[in-house]
Amino acid sequence: MTPYGFFAAAGAVTAIAWLRWNHRAMGLSENEFWAALWLIVAGAVMGAKALFVLLGWPHFASGELHFWGDFGSGFVFFGGLIGAAVAGGGFAWRRRLAFWRGADYFGVALPVGHAIGRVGCFTQGCCAGRAPHPVQLYESAGLLVIALLTHRVLRAVTAGQLTRGTAFCTYGLLYGALRLVLDPLRIDGRPERLLGLSHQQGIALGLMLVGAAGIAWLRRPHDRSGAGSDLV
Numbered sequence: 728m729t730p731y732g733f734f735a736a737a738g739a740v741t742a743i744a745w746l747r748w749n750h751r752a753m754g755l756s757e758n759e760f761w762a763a764l765w766l767i768v769a770g771a772v773m774g775a776k777a778l779f780v781l782l783g784w785p786h787f788a789s790g791e792l793h794f795w796g797d798f799g800s801g802f803v804f805f806g807g808l809i810g811a812a813v814a815g816g817g818f819a820w821r822r823r824l825a826f827w828r829g830a831d832y833f834g835v836a837l838p839v840g841h842a843i844g845r846v847g848c849f850t851q852g853c854c855a856g857r858a859p860h861p862v863q864l865y866e867s868a869g870l871l872v873i874a875l876l877t878h879r880v881l882r883a884v885t886a887g888q889l890t891r892g893t894a895f896c897t898y899g900l901l902y903g904a905l906r907l908v909l910d911p912l913r914i915d916g917r918p919e920r921l922l923g924l925s926h927q928q929g930i931a932l933g934l935m936l937v938g939a940a941g942i943a944w945l946r947r948p949h950d951r952s953g954a955g956s957d958l959v
Contacts, residue, residue, distance in 0.1 A: 774810015
């Protein structure tokens, strides 16, 4: 196993193990947890690949890249996040489960696993930064800080001090801010497109706005009263 594969696997195992430890608190039975997890993983892979194809379509149209032939390379984390959220939301709706209740725990697990995986990116040399910036390690450190902050928010949520969903929305807000700041340091094709922002920075800004709007919406008084029975 390569160092990249080791850290990617370690990140995934760490995140899954923590979620498995808390599956009862997430309101899931053992079977529901594993069913939801595999569905979310499938949604993440499809979303990550779909966004890569969308952003890199000229390379596919010219024949430089081939969808199936190059399927193992080329995934965009933001697409994976969107795909995972859609899959998780669909599972919760279908099973009449509280989406926000489980999502808050993913708001802690995702940055932990991602932080470990970014160390693998550093060892591989992918997602590299402009000299002398080890941008992968910057992001890894930032993700660990985000995990600590969202864990504190999650504790406030479980104590009834904040509304369900706040930890997950906080993760979106903070991770979007982290990528907005760090992406200009990367050298792997981030041309500025609109208002001085790359596509990735535009998505990061959108994630920040969605996270902030979600926090504001969830803090409304009538949402707090329904926090214990949300089926969204």
